[in-house]
Amino acid sequence: MMKTLQDRVIAVTGGAGGIARGIAEAILEAGGKVGLLDLPGTKLTEAAAALDPGGDKVVAIPADVTDPASLDLAFTQLADKFGRFDGLVNNAGVVRLGPAEGATPTNLDLEFAVNVKGVMLASQAAARQFGDKGGTIVNIASNAGKVGYRNMAGYNASKAAVINLTRSLSLEWADKKINVNAVCPGGVATDMLKTVADFITGGDAVESEKMMKNMVPHQLGRHILPIEVGRVIVFLLSDAAQIIRGQSISVDGGDTPF
Helix, strand or coil, rough: CCCCCCCCEEEEEEEHHHHHHHHHHHHHHCCCCEEEECCCCCCHHHHHHHHHHCCCCCCEECCCCCCCCHHHHHHHHHHHHHHCCCCEEEEECCCCCCCCCCCCHHHHHHHHHHHHHHHHHHHHHHHHHHHHHCCEEECCCCHCCCCCCCCHHHHHHHHHHHHHHHHHHHHHHHHHHEEEEEEEECCEECHHHHHHHHCCCCCHHHHHHHHHHHHHCCCCCCCCCCCHHHHHHHHHHHHHHHCCCCCEEEEEECCCCC
């Protein structure tokens, strides 16, 4: 495989999660190095060690995407560790499930704080770290932000906001030599998808397993693997994607028609 990110250093927020591992694996596969960022108390260190036991190419950095000072410190530490800072993948995200009429202010605040404000704050911190040389940002939106799903009104809306924010940042930051795009996954084999299946089935283990088997992109006939999403992200981080700007690309096996 071509080393399209040879020696480039990429930060991945939400680094303790399953999809982050696939993203990091794809970055390593392309010759890059990775800073995994997540909250203290998560399985961040274990995630980094599983990817790179020697710690030569992957580093775990505790950080809070809702705290600008935490992000500035994390990106500085990452640049100090590897000698450069080239890109950001805004992967941190949360979902709170339930009927729209029961959506609480607390849950809505959390979804928008992490899924939208966190993307904005991390992007701002990355832009400061990039400096005059510029860099690349890829946001993890969702096909939920394009089509919407039941019992996920706050999440749907937050991911739609990420799609719009991607367009806005791309427009405003082009003269800073910062390219911004997004991917919109769907049907990816992650703990979040399992959470949705558990909610729909009321936590019944057998029915949840059946539901998971049905929650696949129908054209593809199977779940999407995190590393497959990661490989699309790697392309968007690479020089080959300079002509792709402000786009939110569906990576959902054909489920979303736009």
